[in-house]
Amino acid sequence: MNHSSLTQTGNIPPGLPITLDQPGGGVIVHFELFCGAIRRGLIRLFFPGHIRSMQRIRHGDCPGCTHNVIDSRDLKYKKLLCSYRFDIAKDPYAWREQTYIARHGWAEIFFMGAPLAILAIAGLVLALLVHPAWLAMTVSTLPFLVFTVAFFRNPKRSPPPDAKTLSSPADGVVTDLDEVDEPGFPGGKAKRISIFLSVFNVHVNRSPVSGTVERLVYLPGLYLDARHPECYRRNEQLWLDIRDDDGHLWRIRQVAGAIARRIVCQAKVGTRLSRGELYGLIKFGSRTELLWETTLECRPLVHVGSVVRGGQTGIVQK
Numbered sequence: 001m002n003h004s005s006l007t008q009t010g011n012i013p014p015g016l017p018i019t020l021d022q023p024g025g026g027v028i029v030h031f032e033l034f035c036g037a038i039r040r041g042l043i044r045l046f047f048p049g050h051i052r053s054m055q056r057i058r059h060g061d062c063p064g065c066t067h068n069v070i071d072s073r074d075l076k077y078k079k080l081l082c083s084y085r086f087d088i089a090k091d092p093y094a095w096r097e098q099t100y101i102a103r104h105g106w107a108e109i110f111f112m113g114a115p116l117a118i119l120a121i122a123g124l125v126l127a128l129l130v131h132p133a134w135l136a137m138t139v140s141t142l143p144f145l146v147f148t149v150a151f152f153r154n155p156k157r158s159p160p161p162d163a164k165t166l167s168s169p170a171d172g173v174v175t176d177l178d179e180v181d182e183p184g185f186p187g188g189k190a191k192r193i194s195i196f197l198s199v200f201n202v203h204v205n206r207s208p209v210s211g212t213v214e215r216l217v218y219l220p221g222l223y224l225d226a227r228h229p230e231c232y233r234r235n236e237q238l239w240l241d242i243r244d245d246d247g248h249l250w251r252i253r254q255v256a257g258a259i260a261r262r263i264v265c266q267a268k269v270g271t272r273l274s275r276g277e278l279y280g281l282i283k284f285g286s287r288t289e290l291l292w293e294t295t296l297e298c299r300p301l302v303h304v305g306s307v308v309r310g311g312q313t314g315i316v317q318k
Contacts, residue, residue, distance in 0.1 A: 184251070214243045
């Protein structure tokens, strides 16, 4: 049974087992995991003291853990699976989660940006040594390099002061404000706000409401344009269901697009999320949707065409 028919019958699709924080995988992810295995091997051979020091600041319990966690770097793609955590105050790698660039974009910046940087430098050197016309290669390359880095920016945001106001889960433009058939909600229906993220928007996702993660569902699918009316049924996507402090269900749906092929989610079932807290990322153009119970009296604060900022713009008033 496909995703579309499951949605229409009101049954919650089981989805595929989630084995990584980026469940769709990808060449870059698996290369990072391979490099991590080499790093851990070298640490075990030459730096046993590092292992002992990391164990002293490691917390949590992961019975029969098979995730090969030595330090917090090993949790980059395993936070949904592994229950180990490290003391932020003492972790020498904690800063990696606190930079202006989203942690899960660093590898893409390196693999895509390094060749561009080499071309830009080569153009500058050739312009100085051979002919000024080579400067055109530098000038034409720099915008793509800047764009690659800027795509993964993670600016600090503050949610609206009123705790009853939900903040936007993403940056972008509101494309839909309607009621749709949706499994898992009373009556099989939900109110929906859809946000289209262009390649120029910030692409991290933030929780619009404070509450506890109740369910994660990952569904592989197509890669239709994120503005396509059927993309929310047919495209690759991940559902994050949050139960707020009043017992109401909210669903954030990360939807891949024609260019975006990689969804990242780091909030596991049972995690407590605060309003405006970063929990995921969609790489390169996409769609994010917020859904809630039709019986819940909420007032949308946006309309189709509204420009919103994730973690900052109020979009629903409870």
